[in-house]
Amino acid sequence: MDATPLALLALVLGAVIGAGVTAMIVAAVRARRTAQAQTSTVLPDGLTAVLASMDDAACAVDASGVVVVASPPSARLGIQAGTTLENTELRRLVRSVRDGGTATETIRITRERISQDSRLVSARASAMGPRLSLLVIRDVTEQERLDQMRTDFVANTSHELKTPVGAVTLLAEAIESAADDPEQVRAFASRISDEAARLGQLTGRIMSLSRLQSADGLGEFGPVAIDEVIASAVDAHTVQADSAAVELSRGGERGTWVHGDAQVLIEAVGNLLANAILYSPRGSRVGIGVKVDDDVVEIAVTDQGIGISDADRARIFERFYRADDARSRRTGGTGLGLSIVKHATQRHGGEVRVWSRPGRGSTFTMRLPRIDAPQQSPLSKRARKKTDKVQSKTAKKRRKETA
Structure with a gap:
């Protein structure tokens, strides 16, 4: 019997069996890899470094909601590696x-x-496999606050402008x-002039505040x-102080310097003086003093006025907010002065502090970074003489009225 066909048959059977075994091994390896992929939490190369x-806050989360790795800013939202996502909405987004x-x-x-630590975030989840998801969280709280401020600013500005504009319209009709009564015409014309002045002041302060808030x-x-x-600032408010029978008193240290915009600082200090005079009784004193505290210059304006309640003190730096709304409107107040003071001080790297007690008065303090004095200029000497002259003039008038 010829052995050649048997050998060929054995060879074919061996090849078939070998191919089948190889196919089974390949299928087993693929199944194993698939199973590993479905259960693996191994991070893709480079993800940790990214x-x-x-x-922004970002993290990789497994199927059970456990954070595998997280970016450093994630800690501000309470997201850390090895912990479970606290927020149910974030867990739902990942699922x-x-x-x-x-x-x-x-x-x-x-x-x-x-x-109380509530943050508005924009969260984006992406799948990185059957077991891992990438969660990127962008904090938009500040953007929401700025958008709300813009909306409120436009609404408040429109409301405040309507009052003087409406008054001018009505007075013009009156x-x-x-027209046949000259006395009435003069009276109405005087009121139109007052409303126009109020409108001009409001417009000017809105522009000042807008400049301070712009980049x-x-x-x-x-x-x-x-x-x-x-x-x-004192010179600009001497007439107001004289009309209100309020004495302006200057004290504290001299020769201090800061780095900033002189006109903006003059307006800010002037706003504090104007408010102090406005809310002070006749015959009282408004003091403005300067103190150096290490590398900080403190400019304090103190009055003996009606004071500010605790509830109002928390809101007095808001735009258009008035602690005494009726009195502010009667005297032409815009509700923007203290907001300008706050923003002007912050733009100079400082802060504003307030102390007040109802019936005892208030003290507003602007704290600004101090710098070393440059070479002495004649202008600063003239400024000192001007301040002393204004203070002396006010004191003499006050003594004459008392006598």
């Missing part, structure tokens, strides 16, 4: 992309341990009706003598 360099794709939602996050709203910064700032 997360470490991100400015929604488990089968693939991406999803984005705007969510308000309140940390359980800090109930003048037309009283390039200030002029070039340079060395500014606080003596000159105070002298100019």
